Amino acid sequence: MLVEVLRVFSVVERHADRVWRLWQEQGCGQREIGRWLGISSDSVRRVVGPAGGIAPEPRRRSRWEVTLAEREEISRGVAAEVSLRQIARQLDRDVSVISREVERNGGKEAYRAQEAEQAAWDRARRPKTAKLAANPELAQVVTQRLQQRWAPQQIAATLREQYPDAPEMQVSHETIYRSLFVQAKGTLKGELTQYLRRKRRLRRPRAATARAASQPTGRGQIPDRVPLSQRPAEAADRAVPGHWEGDLILGSHGSAVATLAERHSRFVMVLALPQGKSAAAVRDALSEHIPRLPRLLHESLSTQHVWKSLTWDQGKEMSQHAQFTIDTGVPVYFCPPGQPWMRGTNENTNGLVRDYLPKGTDLRAHTQTDLDHIATQLNTRPRHTLNWMTPSQALAQALGVATTP
Template identity: 55%
Template sequence: MNQKRRCGLSFAQKTLLWQRWKDGESLSDIGRSLGKHAASIHAIVRPHGGIMSIARKRSTRVLTLAEREEISRGLHADVSMRQIAASLGRSPSTISREVARHGGLKTYRAALADARAWDNARRPKRCRLAVHPKLCRLVARKLRLKWAPQQIAGWLKQQYPDDETMQVSHETIYRSLFIQARGVLKAELMKHLRTRRMMRRSKKASAKGQPRGQIIDAVSIRERPAEAEDRAVPGHREGDLLTGSNNTHIATLVERQSRFTILVKVKGKDTESVVSALSKQVRKLPAELRRSVTWDRGMELAQHMQFTFATGVQVYFCDPQSPWQRGTNENTNGLLRQYFPKGTSWLATRKAI
């Protein structure tokens, strides 16, 4: 019987984990500091939607342990409840209910009463969306229309100014999406958020210092020769990596002048697998048709220098978030998706087409 794996973090380590997450550190950095894999950190953060739980605090209005000890000593000395209440500055009814709730005059014990009161105070309040189904349905409908939670909250306040049961804050909407344990808004609605974010990230979070997206010695597309730009000379290509189901991947190479396309099946999306497969296929081309390749900022071609050494083909990289700089390849990928929709497995595909 398979047992669920546990991350094995102590309370102090989990506290440190959440503090680092709040400070904007990445899952990988947090994992390294705690000696755990990033997936283990994600398994803790994700169910909470990336939102750190607020530590429980005693209300200043409730009886303290010291006051309960005074009550216990007073009962033991046969002091009346009114006298005990007066000495503590509390209402006699407060003392009476306290004693009746926790054992009575003869069996009241301060420590046990305090522990029981703390435990009984756990009353998880259901959020407004869970209590009012009509409001929940309306919010879900607006989310499907691509409305932001802030827009929904503002619109509800204008539409139902006198009905608080039909108003909800944008923070409640976000939390109901990110924390799926609430069972209010379905996870599929998160894809309608403009950021499509699956959990909350700290405002301090940054990719600075992380290897993600940083390609060593990358040559900018701005340095690509003019002959590639005007498509006057054949041999200049644009490339990308398409992902299918079952962790299968295929690389596309489109010649800019003729639009001739080569599909190269790769073992994985790691840079070694991609560079090896591309090098093998490009070397089969005539020398005059091996001039350059323009790629996006994907780390699958991080070892571009090895590719250039093996094939003699210079690699140029697009600017971040600029897919139009590889417009021919993007258009070709769109056509390919008509025949191989997202979710299609590339397992039955030949090594090269």
């Protein structure tokens, strides 16, 4: 048994650098890395698991530190009974540096270059106390905001604004992730990862996302659809509010809700579909909710102020778009098939909403009041892309009104 354990650790040590290179730079998964290196996925997991998928910082020697080559010269000089002062001159070092090096490694009688080198690395292992472990008040604030489903980036940015003169109450988003994922730094309870948008216990590098190819799917034909290329140019640069993107989120038993995201402010609406996801049901639900928002924002606003266009994908639930436009005055534009990134604001919004409406659940259990509560949480959460304003604040500012719901 002991022999097998030692063999496994030997494999892990031998391949650790290549595992991290494939994980970080190429974005390969654990099984794929195992196949590339000819080792088991368990061996790969023993490398990336304890570190939470975050590659450890490579150890670096200080430029003032005595090098292995210099230690070998010292060892040879000591063995030849050369004085420490002469050895220092040969190495262009101060004699006090050489003297301390010899004394801390057993003196002239016991000094050996390899042993001194290893001892230097061992002495350099001085792990700092994690910031969140040293500051319970800060850890409590971070925990509370994670439980409110704030992203680590949002927490870090708002702490900088909230405590500008108290660096002890500031923390980087990377430190938060490390405290959640890295076993050696586990200052935050691992259960808090359930509140992150991504529920995985390993941080995946950006290279992994870049490798994921989008697979287009056929969605049928929509009569008289207007292509995205005809959408007003002002919508593309997000400078003007009122241009929206929409989609459905699907649940079990044929249930669904509609999501709408405003491109300029990222303001979110989540709409119940109690009558199902047919084209008529979706048209009626959208037509009913479109006039609600201007009235909620400010009494002076009209539908035309807030709703200038709606962009949808190729889903046939929007096949009655022409009647919807007649009913509301809002034109609908359609993305090319298989190109969801052209509705990136709504795609990102759906990911946020999924935190509250997990896949495989029956969405009919959620009333419109429930969905409004979800939207309110998202609209009052600061966003990096808005320079840490909330979507509510950004939409109110863009429309020139004082407050938003």
